[in-house]
Amino acid sequence: QVQLVESGGGLVKPGGSLRLSCAASGFTLSDYHMSWIRQAPGKGLEWVSYIVSSSSYTRYADSLKGRFIISRDNARNSLYLQMNSLRVEDTAVYYCARENQAWQHLLDLWGRGTQVTVSS
Amino acid sequence: EIVMTQSPATLSVSPGERATLSCRASQSVGINLAWYQHKPGQAPRLLIYGESTRATGTPARFSSTASGTEFTLTVSSLQPEDFAVYYCQQYNDWPGTFGLGTKLEI
Numbered sequence: 001q002v003q004l005v006e007s008g009g010g011l012v013k014p015g016g017s018l019r020l021s022c023a024a025s026g027f028t029l030s031d032y033h034m035s036w037i038r039q040a041p042g043k044g045l046e047w048v049s050y051i052v053s054s055s056s057y058t059r060y061a062d063s064l065k066g067r068f069i070i071s072r073d074n075a076r077n078s079l080y081l082q083m084n085s086l087r088v089e090d091t092a093v094y095y096c097a098r099e100n101q102a103w104q105h106l107l108d109l110w111g112r113g114t115q116v117t118v119s120s
Numbered sequence: 121e122i123v124m125t126q127s128p129a130t131l132s133v134s135p136g137e138r139a140t141l142s143c144r145a146s147q148s149v150g151i152n153l154a155w156y157q158h159k160p161g162q163a164p165r166l167l168i169y170g171e172s173t174r175a176t177g178t179p180a181r182f183s184s185t186a187s188g189t190e191f192t193l194t195v196s197s198l199q200p201e202d203f204a205v206y207y208c209q210q211y212n213d214w215p216g217t218f219g220l221g222t223k224l225e226i
Contacts (some may be wrong), residue, residue: 105216
């Protein structure tokens, strides 16, 4: 079954760190560029980060100011998001998503998301 | 950053009726516009993109049109499983920005 499954979310205090994982199955992760998207409570979807299939290029939302790091392990069919210096405003559901092979930034497969709550 | 504006925020429709959802881009995105369906607790799902290309598994009752920076998603005859939140997204430029969504409710 073709799917993405996120894990690693939870409750963390401001200033803390968390590492999200996304397990891909049913397809070869190394064939695709991948992204993390988030949705804060009552807000819209926001692109967090992007990584190409070879890991040679990454990109981040300007609002993150270098606090997050995206990475991947194609041999393990996994995508990661290391989140540091977490803030209350980082509270959101975080989704991993696959980029369509023909159209850049078109997301043709999403996971169900993992909840991250930053609170003291 | 390109801003995507969706309307209405909520649309109340009866099963079997037609629903029309709108999305406007703050600048040209060509035809690089996608619609996603999102149900609570589920993964968002790509529905339709570009020149009304339906993604795998999207029923034919879903269609889209474009006119400049104005885009429309139409569901011709609503089925019970169609009640969800719909997001438009431009994928013409980084970051691929999303609208705030239209909740389609019974």
